[in-house]
Amino acid sequence: MILNSPINKKDIDSLKAGDTAYLNGIIVTARDAAHKYLIEKKPRKYKKLLKNGIIYHCGPVVDRVGKKWIVAAAGPTTSMREEPYTAEIIREYEISGIIGKGGMGDKTLNALRKYKAVYFHAIGGLAQVLAECVVDVKDVFMLKEFGSPEAMWILDVRDFPVTVTMDSHGNSLHKIMYEKSEAVLDKLIKDGTRE
Amino acid sequence: MDNEKLLDTFVELIRKTSCNLPVDVVSSIEGGLLNEKRGSIAYDTLQIILKNIEIAREKSLPMCQDTGTPVFYINLPCGISQGDICNKIKKAIKISVRKLYLRPNVVDTLTGKNLGGGTGAGYPVIHFEEWKKDYIRTILMLKGGGCENVGAQYSLPSPIKALEDRDSRLNAGRDLEGVRRCILDAVHKAQGRGCAPGVIGVCIGGDRVSSYEESKRQLIKSLDDKNENPVLYKLEREIARDANKLGIGPMGFGGRTTLLGVKIGSICRIPASYFVSITYMCWAYRRRGFEYKGGKVKKWLY
Numbered sequence: 001m002i003l004n005s006p007i008n009k010k011d012i013d014s015l016k017a018g019d020t021a022y023l024n025g026i027i028v029t030a031r032d033a034a035h036k037y038l039i040e041k042k043p044r045k046y047k048k049l050l051k052n053g054i055i056y057h058c059g060p061v062v063d064r065v066g067k068k069w070i071v072a073a074a075g076p077t078t079s080m081r082e083e084p085y086t087a088e089i090i091r092e093y094e095i096s097g098i099i100g101k102g103g104m105g106d107k108t109l110n111a112l113r114k115y116k117a118v119y120f121h122a123i124g125g126l127a128q129v130l131a132e133c134v135v136d137v138k139d140v141f142m143l144k145e146f147g148s149p150e151a152m153w154i155l156d157v158r159d160f161p162v163t164v165t166m167d168s169h170g171n172s173l174h175k176i177m178y179e180k181s182e183a184v185l186d187k188l189i190k191d192g193t194r195e
Numbered sequence: 196m197d198n199e200k201l202l203d204t205f206v207e208l209i210r211k212t213s214c215n216l217p218v219d220v221v222s223s224i225e226g227g228l229l230n231e232k233r234g235s236i237a238y239d240t241l242q243i244i245l246k247n248i249e250i251a252r253e254k255s256l257p258m259c260q261d262t263g264t265p266v267f268y269i270n271l272p273c274g275i276s277q278g279d280i281c282n283k284i285k286k287a288i289k290i291s292v293r294k295l296y297l298r299p300n301v302v303d304t305l306t307g308k309n310l311g312g313g314t315g316a317g318y319p320v321i322h323f324e325e326w327k328k329d330y331i332r333t334i335l336m337l338k339g340g341g342c343e344n345v346g347a348q349y350s351l352p353s354p355i356k357a358l359e360d361r362d363s364r365l366n367a368g369r370d371l372e373g374v375r376r377c378i379l380d381a382v383h384k385a386q387g388r389g390c391a392p393g394v395i396g397v398c399i400g401g402d403r404v405s406s407y408e409e410s411k412r413q414l415i416k417s418l419d420d421k422n423e424n425p426v427l428y429k430l431e432r433e434i435a436r437d438a439n440k441l442g443i444g445p446m447g448f449g450g451r452t453t454l455l456g457v458k459i460g461s462i463c464r465i466p467a468s469y470f471v472s473i474t475y476m477c478w479a480y481r482r483r484g485f486e487y488k489g490g491k492v493k494k495w496l497y
Contacts, residue, residue: 033307061260061298072295073260078341078388101341101446102387123240123446124341124390125259125479128250147309148299149260161243163236163448174387177449181441185383188437189376 002159006052007096009116015164017171021120023160026138027054027099031077033150034142035085042092046141049154050093054120057082057100059149061127062137069137071155073127076101079119087111103165103174112168119166121173133160200490201280205287205333206294209265212335212483213257213296216248217497219418220394220455220480224248227392227445227452237450241392244445244478255296259479262297263337265319268415270332277323280331284321288313322412330488334415334496337481342393343474345385348407349377351469369469371430374399375437377471382438382454387447390477394418394456398472400464406472413458414476415484417497422459431457445478455480 003011005025015021028050030038038046061073079100082089086108089095096117098104101124112118122130136156143151165173224241231238251258267284271277291297292313301315302308313319326332351369367373367380378397385393396413398406422428434457444450455478464470484496 059260059298061257061262061295063295073257073298075260077261078344080388101390103447121446121448123243123247125261125339125477126243126247127257127260128254129243129247131256131260132250146307147302147311149309165448174447177443177447178386180449181383181386181443184441185379188379188440192372 005054005097007054008052009096012096012116012118012168015118015167016169017164017167017173019164021162021164023054023099023120023162024158025156027056027155027157027160029056029058029060029151029153029155031057031059031150032081033146034152035082035089037142038093039085039088046152047093050095052094052096054097054099055089055095056155057098060131060153062148062153069140069153071131071134071137071153074131074134074155075125075127076122076130078102079104083108090115090117099160099162103172109166109170109172109175112166113170116168118164118168120162121165122160122162130160133157201487202283202287204485204487204492205284206290206296208333208335208483208485209287209291210255210294210296211495212337212481213262213291214255215252215483216258216480217417217482219497220478220482221245221248223418223455224392224478227455230451231444235450236448237444237452240445240448240450241452257296257298258481259339259477260298261339261341262300263339263481264300264343265297266336266338266411267319267321268334268412269321269323270326270328271323272327272329272331273325275331280323281321284319285314288319330486330493332484332486332496334482334484336411336414338411339390339477339479342385342389342477345381345389345475346407346410347377347381347384347473348403349471351377351471353377367471371426374471375430375434378434378457378473379437379441381473381475383441383443385475386443389475390479391443391447392445392452392455392478394458394476394480395454396474396476397457397459398470399459399461401462401470401472402464402468403470405462406470407474409460409462410472410474413460414474414480415482416458418456424461427459427461431459
């Protein structure tokens, strides 16, 4: 399935946990410093850019060649660190999607359902495959203030591979996997070591 | 000592470590692929990880954008200046940031400011040890942050949090069964965040600091190395087998490949303490090394 960003709410509604997709269009990197900034300062200038848009939990390696920025490595970072901010970000900036790794908690899962958005999982460490999906760096914000890994990079991507792991209907693959593996762990501990 | 040459060698070490995964790790990921069902999400995930490793090597670019904490383990013959080596490493890191082998990864903790050059208070981490051999051995690990955050330390006897409400008998006591429970608990909790399939380094014993330090040091062993202690060897195998039954799989999407390896070491403790420390390493298990003598590289390691 190919999805174009910004993503309309009808497409979001049709996505189910477990679907794989390829993303095209604009995605905006934001990690710890940017999340704090977006919530505490509530800068209005990003509202249009982020409406129905996608936030990418990523701190890329970026090179300056002449007047162009080139992304040299760009895999996802752990999303759970943004759990305290994400529900509010989804509401405030009308985000349609989040790309990250490792999944997020109940607060975000509820916000995904309430405001119709999804969590896309990208494979952790896939810096080269994902950097090749970036066709252009459109702009960058807060570079001087936050430094390169924490800045908000506006990336234009093609065929960016992701899996929907948290949908807008309250389903989370992460939650299911955690519970399933916990039942196995229980059994392994009760059984002790057996060859 | 030939100064320029050693500096160049450190830069080359950083390039190799960041861009080119050692063969024992790649083989192990390939082995995981054979264990997964073709077309499953676990299979596809491992396949694209292998593709990523390949591109990084061909382009000499970081396989993961988080180029991590550089941790150096250096053995020196008597009489070589540690300060001199330290300065060369810092210079090599600055060059490596410019060449894009490393991300500018060092942040002032209090101000949040990125220091730009990749060095700062406490960075990089360098462990020196004098030895009787006549050459320098350097091993570098680039330790990513996602997996570093899921490391764990247990002070035994310890309740296993996930289980304590249900059955108090499941606490981890001061024996190998207790150690096993801690490790499986840590692997379970790491899921999703630690970029599986990973490798865990474990230390039993020590104090809080030496125990964590030794658990990370376990990861300089090649995956092919066999533990010389038969008790620990057996424990490593049992834990690898059991952890892979958890069904967590690559990136926590489900599958058979949760751990690529387990390395366990033990150091002495005082009667009052019994620590089990676990360092988790993601699939991007970046470790390289060299031996250096007479102004040139004697051998590249791994």
